[in-house]
Amino acid sequence: MRVLLPLPVALPLLAAGGSVLLSRWQRAQRALSVLTLVVVLAIAVALLVVADRDGATVVQLGGWAAPAGISLVADRLSALLLVVSASVLLVVLLYAIGQGAADGRRSAVAVFHPCYLVLGAGIAMAFLTGDLFNLFVAFEVMLVASYVLITLDGGSAQVRAGMTYVVVSLLSSVLFVTAVGLVYAATGTVNMADAAGRLQDVPEGLRLALALTLLVVFGVKAAIFPVFSWLPDSYPTAPSPVTAVFAGLLTKVGVYAVLRTQTLLFPGLGAVADLLLVLAVLTMVVGVLGALVQDDLKRLLSFTVVSHIGYMLLGLGLASTAGLAGAILYTVHHIVVQTTLFLVAGLVERRTGTSSLARSGGLQRAAPVLALLYLLPALSLAGIPPLSGFLAKLGLIQAATSDGGVLALGAVAAALVTSLLTLYAMAKVWSSVFWGTPSEVVPDPDPEDTLEVGTARTPRLMTGATALAVAGGLAITVVAGPLYGLTSRAADDLLTPSRYVEAVLP
């Protein structure tokens, strides 16, 4: 297993380098990307199996024992998220290939493949690293790839959105460096397992300040209230597969970082837990209210991304096994379902030429399959049973009610209201896009750009990839029993940081 552990990062990087060299041979690029991600997925599955059976796999990179070298750690949480992200990356890649192949336009593709692979490497790096500074590097790797992908088309909307996105991300990166510096100043180490021990000797007040600084840093990435506003402005402008991956994965990397750092480095800080519950409520409610007033499908979905991050925070704020297990399950569910919805939005745009709710309609008749592909993840997002969203939400609600605190119960109420309003938003979309009088196909506003829209038909690979994603969401319902068992064990690991520390520093 130790041999495999660095590969989810190394292979995509190698392939990205290769992809740059292959930029003239599109087919080779495509094959390389698909092959790499398939291998990474297989490795991730193997890592997960081993992590669940034997506990965390640890590799000291370069053979330098921590804290001198950088440790890679695949515990249950990391491995699980790695599996999910690798699957999602693969499915979205197929979708993107379907979109690109059908478009017959290739100008941006030469950059797309390497960047996409680097994005995957960055995400894997963030999940696996056991080093705070390396986590910063991982974020940068991931982000720089995302900067390029979000501005892939170079249109004025993309550039405007790209500025917002890049500048906000850069600010949070600077703050991340600041936080790493402060942690190093206080502890003399950046290895997280090592720091976990040393932070115990740091005065409570400073620990709190450090915990909150990291929370702000990751909160920006995870789009937590009040630092979420950049997301709905920037995500929707990117091409659909890019938005899909961003919405599904990038915010979750932020959530993962919050989960990891708060439980490992700052266990038992009650003030942070309470704050997280408050932020969870605000994130959920403000996000979903934003979704209700949008006319653009992709923007609407972007607001639901924000809103549903709140659920994950809620689980973390409860700081109990059940709460964390629910949060992790919710993360898994949300990665899959939110990605799927953006893929569907891409298909809608492809068919109708617009993602405006007001300008589309009656798609249920023209594209019954697409209607079904929308309906299932949309209902799942709204938490309609027995879909995955319901199961994850149920876990959180049960955890919060058994916590019984005022904040926790308030959060339950907010979670239920959010659920209802999400359903409202999803029903609005259904009602205006899929029901009603079929609308005219809006011609492609910019026939010169990479993306062809308004073609009134969709390539099979795009639909197939979306169907695969929908099936993945349904699969969560089926395997929910073992999956919840796994997330419970992962949550238990998080609440017992000594396991992590002992695995890294034997």
Place this chain on the structure above:
Amino acid sequence: MTGNLTLALLMGLLYGVGTYLLLQRTLTRVVVGLGLLAHGANLLLLQAGGPPGVAPFVGPEGAGVVVTSFGEGTADPLPQAMVLTAIVISFGVTAFLLALAFRSWVLTGDDEVRDDVEDARVARERPQEQAHTDPEAEL
């Protein structure tokens, strides 16, 4: 460790001025602000390793000792390596941001970060009344 007041104040100043510039509309200013912030952050990270010392080179005669309090020893090499990484990363990303500014100039003629159109629409629009019909009203 003891604190170095000069450096601490300088960092505060760099962050403060950087922040001030960041809250402006023009992308050039924003980039300059980010640059100042990055300088401040790099300084902070370096300073986190403790006071200055001898450059961390080890000769065959043996290793030095990292200084942890005021006195002549070897400067902590880890923050230096981290700062180096941070400098290079922020250079790459800044260059990208400048390319974005260039692209913005190509498209709009300046590098101002405009407000989001859709957000403005949402904020401006009056909520439309829910269509409400009472089938019995005309009975």
Place this chain on the structure above:
Amino acid sequence: MRPVDSGAAPRLPGADEIDPVRRSVVLETVVRLVFHTVLVFSLYLLFAGHNSPGGGFVGGLVAGCAFVLRYVAAGRGALREAVPVDPGVPLGLGLVLATATGLAGLVAGGQFLESGKVSLDLPVLGVVKATSALPFDTGVFLVVLGLVLGLLRSLGAEAER
């Protein structure tokens, strides 16, 4: 042949694309003389980096600066002449080289990025010792160089049009 005005001073190839009025003979000459020196110096920095100030970054940046000088002195034509390859090549190669070096450690039975020392008994040079940090640092060098070349070509040369 190129329509160089006198042919007396050694000029930079490709520089004739820019307006003759704006050309600076002195600058071009200096750059021509300095260019290779700087490149060699950058290689020195790369190789010496493990033991004295320098390394892949610094080396790559210095090498990049050599091309910056060339571009500044004589414009994009000169740049094109000086760099026959696509900047993507050093970028890709560098990334592949660095990652592959890391993977070599894994293949050799160690950890990812584990360095190995190689002693080669070469015919002319005798025994050469090298650590795997060198190919890794070379990868870094290439990427940095590729970045600078890319910047010169895109934001520099391309943006001129």
Place this chain on the structure above:
Amino acid sequence: MLALIAAHGVLAVLAPWLFARLGPRVFLVMALAPAAATAWAASSARDVVAGRPVEQATAWVPGLGLTLDLRLDALGLLMVTLVGGVGTLVLVYCAWYFPGDRQGLGRFAGVLTGFTGAMLGLVLADDLILLYVFWELTSVTSYLLIGHDDEDPESRRAAQQALLVTAFGGLTMLAGFVLLSQAAGTSSLSALLADPPSGGMVPAGLVLVLVGAFTKSAQVPFHPWLPSAMAAPTPVSAYLHAAAMVKAGVYLVARLAPAFAVVPLWRPVVLTVGLATMLVGGWRALRQTDLKRLLAFGTVSQLGFLMVLFGAGTAEAALAGAALLLAHGLFKAALFLSVGVVDHATGTRDMRELSGVGRQLPLVGLAAGSAALSMAGVPLLFGFVSKEAAYEAFLHGSTSDAIVFAGLVAGSVMTAAYSARFVWGAFATKNHLVRNEVHAPSPGLVLPVVLLAGAGLLLGVLPSLADPLVQAYAASYPGPSPEHLALWHGPTAALGWSLVTLALAALLFRSRSAVGRAQRRATRVLSRVDADRSFARVLDAVEVLARRTTAVAQSGSLPVYLGTVLATLVVLPGLALLLTSRVSADLTPWDRPLQPVVGVLIAVAAVAAARARRRFTAVLHLGAVGYGIAVLFVLHGAPDLALTQFLVETLALVIFVFVLRRLPATFVRRPARTSQAVRVGIALAVGAFVTGAVLVSGQARTAAPASQAYLDRSLDEAGGSNVVNVVLVDFRGFDTLGEITVLAVAAMGIASLVLAGRGRGSKVAAGETALTAAGGQATDEPGTSAPEAVR
């Protein structure tokens, strides 16, 4: 049991495919599923009635306490009979109701079958959460069915209203379920009923559950969604909105009442809401002219009636409730289906346009008439039997029982009156109206009506057929078992009241025009509290709230977003630091005397960069700051760093120049959204926070840094004496790998952006990639001509 439910699901999924082959006859295939369920239930009836429920348990998510526990007991059997039996008939009816070429009919058949399966699951679930699962599935399928005629905005609106109201109730109920199951330590329904928890959160949980039941069963004030739902095709109304789904709430109350009716809050809440619903529904039904809406309000009223009977918590009332549940399912489905026939045959269902239909469709008229008589509670019909039992249950009790009784009588009077109004409206020959032209309906449409009405008649004459079943349910209540259902109990007070009810109803029907006038006047007064408008008002309020919140939270302005991030930094960690930590006096002004000198220069350059009006000036000052920092690096003992910083700063300046030569020389002066004071304030706070945090965290260090290892091991083990470089390429080579990746991607991105400038209009030449194209005239270059390998 699970297989039966799953069979519905499978058929539902196959429906569109089957429809393509079979046409509307697909409904007959679909009908097999509920028919099988009914048959199975009938075959288990003996055991169930004898008190031996059928049980089946399957694991699902044990960690969340989720199981697929199913259980068929007396109440379940009653409901399965209703759901399966009526379901079968409605599906058969559908096969002839819809024109075969109607679009989306396969989908409709699938959803309707899916609904049947969900309803079946709902009544069989023996687990609270599982019940909720099926509960929401019925809401969703109902949403899709109501909106079936989706080009009609009214139907979309009705669907949305139904969905939101029932989902609201569902979520409330879920919260209640979670509270209840946590109080009981189990979510198993039978365990919960066998050993009901009490105290603590239980009353709160129950109220939440009741809210769910009320929304689903269209109780006041949640009722308006049901009449609106009449936008659905008539078979849907007959099934979902009369016989099956709306009974879910009643079913839930019936399920919980044996154990929880003793909880103090229960009876006042349920009885009040039930009675109010019965009266409001009856009142509104009296003035409807659309036959379906009339029946819908009638359903609301009857649901209130049922709610009262089950909520009372006595065995007698429960017996009456169970009987009425069955009776209502039979007569109301029959009536709805007969409206469908009438609508089908005449093209309208407005009683102001219908005349003489009864004469032309005598069989339908008779069947519907018999169903209406059952609804009115006329002897010889099952409706009468159940109403008698209901009167009996409340005749001999306390004052509160008397009040309830009075309400029941009033409600029943209205029920009988609107029953008459229905028959008159649908089938009577009205002299002032032209007789409708009637197309003969197919037997497939008439048969279900006749069967349903016939069943009501049969049970009315022979109530003993239904008695064992309803008795078995009533036995779940504490107390002596009630009297058997019978057509004739002798000259009891209840019989007397029944006659009074009918007499008053006749009067009410006779004076219908006067009643109509009175109602119109009252409506004008009452419209302010009209629940129908309230729903729209709530939605409006949500919309306004959403818009206002979003306008504030989502300003669309980058400076505001950045300011928010920084303000959050200052407020959260900043405040935490300020409140808890102090900088100790262990400070040194500087480590090297040159530090303050360079520091001042840097500070001056930084401030100058902020004040610059010209772009170049700002950038040059930034460069000065960078070089100053490089000097500080030298002073710190970091030559590599200084070298890198110097080179990077130089290169950065070059790039700035590249870009700035394109941009205007000076900054545009434009009012910013953030005021100067706010900017300065945030800037000062951030600066103060950083200074404070640096000093505090530095002083907190006690342990030696981990980096001593680098000094010790660099030369011998890693073979390098420049420790920083060894850290970069060996100890922490992974960071460096990430870092060069960043550079490589940034380079690609820059090339791609600049290329985008040429992408429009002038198409990129074939074979040209982002990078080569950015290189300019790549195709001119020898050796880089477009390769043929590219398509």
